[in-house]
Amino acid sequence: MSQNLLRWPLRRLLCCVLLLGSLTAFVMPAAAVDRSGFAGLKSGLTRAAAEQDWGSIGLLRKAAFAATRAGQFEVAEEKWSELIRQLPEEAAVWSNRGNVRVRRNNLDGAMADYSKAIALAPAEPDPYLNRGAVWEAMGQREKALAENNRE
Numbered sequence: 001m002s003q004n005l006l007r008w009p010l011r012r013l014l015c016c017v018l019l020l021g022s023l024t025a026f027v028m029p030a031a032a033v034d035r036s037g038f039a040g041l042k043s044g045l046t047r048a049a050a051e052q053d054w055g056s057i058g059l060l061r062k063a064a065f066a067a068t069r070a071g072q073f074e075v076a077e078e079k080w081s082e083l084i085r086q087l088p089e090e091a092a093v094w095s096n097r098g099n100v101r102v103r104r105n106n107l108d109g110a111m112a113d114y115s116k117a118i119a120l121a122p123a124e125p126d127p128y129l130n131r132g133a134v135w136e137a138m139g140q141r142e143k144a145l146a147e148n149n150r151e
Contacts, residue, residue, distance in 0.1 A: 064083060
């Protein structure tokens, strides 16, 4: 128990950094695209992602990050939502839209996005940490602790 209490401030700080920082910690792997376009199914990508037009997806992803960094969260949410329509099985886009929804104070929407990201990629730590931060913001400290103590 005392070990968990000691880790809580560090994890809470990490959650804040993830939510308020550059929002680039959990993204589609850059190795998925090469100079000639998509060269086949790469590790970490679903078949649906492999069949997409990576040129247009890359531009949309850049636009989503640019809008997010510029604080244009309504536009950013639209861009991430479009990426979700094109890549519904990619956890990264769900997690990134969740980050934007937190910035728009749509905590229920962010919680749903992080939960979907967890369902798609249960081994990835970022959606758990982000969901824990949302639980904390909602005043659910015990749920936040449980979320952030997942190993």
